[in-house]
Amino acid sequence: MDVWEAVAGRRSTRAFTAEPVDRAVLVRALSSASRAPSGGNLQPWHVDVVAGQSRDALVESVLARLERGEPPPEAEYAVYPPSLWSPHRERRFTNGEQLYAALDIAREDRSLRLVQFARNWEFFGAPVGAFITVDRRMGAAQWSDLGGFIQTLLLLLHAEGLGTCAQEAWSVHHDLVTREIGTPAQRMLFCGIAIGHPDPNSSVNRWTSDRVPLDEFTTFH
Secondary structure (H helix, E strand, C coil), X not given: CCHHHHHHHCCECCCECCCCCXXXXXXXXXXXXXXXXXXXXXXXXXXXXXXXXXXXXXXXXXXXXXXXXXXXXXXXXXXXXXXXXXXXXXXXXXXXHHHHHHCXXXXXXXXXXXXXXXXXHHHHHCCEEEEEEEECCCCHHHHHHHHHHHHHHHHHHHHCCCEEEXXXXXXXXXXXXXXXXXXXXXXXXXXXXXXXXXXXXXXXXHCCCCCCCHHHCCCCC
């Protein structure tokens, strides 16, 4: 797949089929994604892949917590800055409205919205999940390297015909992830990634989020 085509065609997939994912494809994509740039070639990313019983046990532990009404532990990082400002606040709001509209969930139906949001912790039905962690001693520059690695991985998987969704929502349940997959204490969970074959019949997979025009984020000097 041409790289321009991959960038233009990649979407966050939020509905998957049960079709298994070929492990050889994952190995090839993960190996190639390690060519992503990192400052000083530190390569600060670490990936834990879960499938089968490992995936199911983790999903069940999170859903059991939700069913008990047990609050998650204190967050280890803020997904969004506090008191998000304009224009980012409006972009986030619009994105949420469009997403739920694609799912045919009314704005005022808070209970159904929460049910849909909880599907994050089922990987939206994807048979494979991946967790991106980083050594706690790393700084902001290395966290930016994670972004480069993740985007490279998502594009490679898209080129292989797979759907993905990067999910910072998993950071809320970092303690359960650590317990289930045995993450060393010095590594912090950044995000999860749902990986699988997109459900072609799902309307949410046909939705595309907006992007602002070039002149809103670029200045030529």
